[in-house]
Amino acid sequence: xxxxxxxxxxxxxxxxxxxxxxxxxxxxxxxxxxxxxxxxxxxxxxxxxxxxxxxxxxxxxxxxxxxxxxxxxxxxxxxxxxxxxxxxxxxxxxxxxxxxxxxxxxxxxxxxxxxxxxxxxxxxxxxx
Amino acid sequence: xxxxxxxxxxxxxxxxxxxxxxxxxxxxxxxxxxxxxxxxxxxxxxxxxxxxxxxxxxxxxxxxxxxxxxxxxxxxxxxxxxxxxxxxxxxxxxxxxxxxxxxxxxxxxxxxxxxxxxxxxxxxxxxx
Numbered sequence: 001x002x003x004x005x006x007x008x009x010x011x012x013x014x015x016x017x018x019x020x021x022x023x024x025x026x027x028x029x030x031x032x033x034x035x036x037x038x039x040x041x042x043x044x045x046x047x048x049x050x051x052x053x054x055x056x057x058x059x060x061x062x063x064x065x066x067x068x069x070x071x072x073x074x075x076x077x078x079x080x081x082x083x084x085x086x087x088x089x090x091x092x093x094x095x096x097x098x099x100x101x102x103x104x105x106x107x108x109x110x111x112x113x114x115x116x117x118x119x120x121x122x123x124x125x126x127x128x
Numbered sequence: 129x130x131x132x133x134x135x136x137x138x139x140x141x142x143x144x145x146x147x148x149x150x151x152x153x154x155x156x157x158x159x160x161x162x163x164x165x166x167x168x169x170x171x172x173x174x175x176x177x178x179x180x181x182x183x184x185x186x187x188x189x190x191x192x193x194x195x196x197x198x199x200x201x202x203x204x205x206x207x208x209x210x211x212x213x214x215x216x217x218x219x220x221x222x223x224x225x226x227x228x229x230x231x232x233x234x235x236x237x238x239x240x241x242x243x244x245x246x247x248x249x250x251x252x253x254x255x256x
Contacts, residue, residue, distance in 0.1 A: 023215060024227060026227070028226055045226075047228065048200075048231075049253060050250070050252045071177070074173065074178075074180055086151040091153055096157055097155055098153070098154050098156055099151060099153045100152060100180075102175060103177070120204065120248075122178070122250050122252075124177050124178045
């Protein structure tokens with residue numbers, strides 16, 4: 001009868017085992033912290049399947065152009081402007097813009113402005 | 129000599145093959161569109177590894193509580209407020225808040241307010 005009950009409710013039984021886990025809600029602006037020496041990455045969520053970080057760049061700071069085979073990355077700009085490279089292209093993005101760096105493509109960002117740059121960043125799957 | 133050149137620049141050779149691909153930049157607010165009959169999902173990026181969507185909910189609209197084993201989902205609220213369920217918990221989130229629905233945990237959202245609700249949603253990996 002119990003297994004029928006689970007099936008009827010369309011809730012996977014394993015979900016029942018997880019009810020003790022606290023739902024984590026983060027106010028992203030509370031996590032924004034800059035470092036004078038280099039761009040600061042603040043981890044919001046680090047699951048088995050992806051990273052979700054906030055990148056905080058003071059004027060002049062950058063994430064060097066790099067690539068990782070097998071993982072895609074999303075950049076979503078929360079505050080400020082930045083020059084983002086994906087593959088052979090570089091574009092200026094501003095708050096509210098989003099872009100994708102596909103697996104294997106070189107990518108990076110520089111805060112070329114005089115104001116802070118804050119971005120939400122997702123990468124999946126986690127690089128091996 | 130060519131292969132040494134690639135190694136020295138730390139750019140994976142496969143990136144060179146992809147230089148023709150256009151870098152896609154999306155202004156998220158341009159993609160926000162509501163449907164009167166139900167919550168509207170607008171796809172921003174659909175890679176082999178994840179979905180990135182904008183969910184647009186008019187007052188009273190909802191994404192029913194559901195679960196998918198093997199994929200994690202992120203909700204980031206761009207505009208408005210919503211009641212989000214993860215596992216056995218429900219919390220009111222507002223613009224600037226972010227939360228994670230881990231693989232297998234039931235989750236859903238309802239716009240219980242009189243104002244529009246807009247969310248950025250990531251799910252990885254794509255459900256099979």
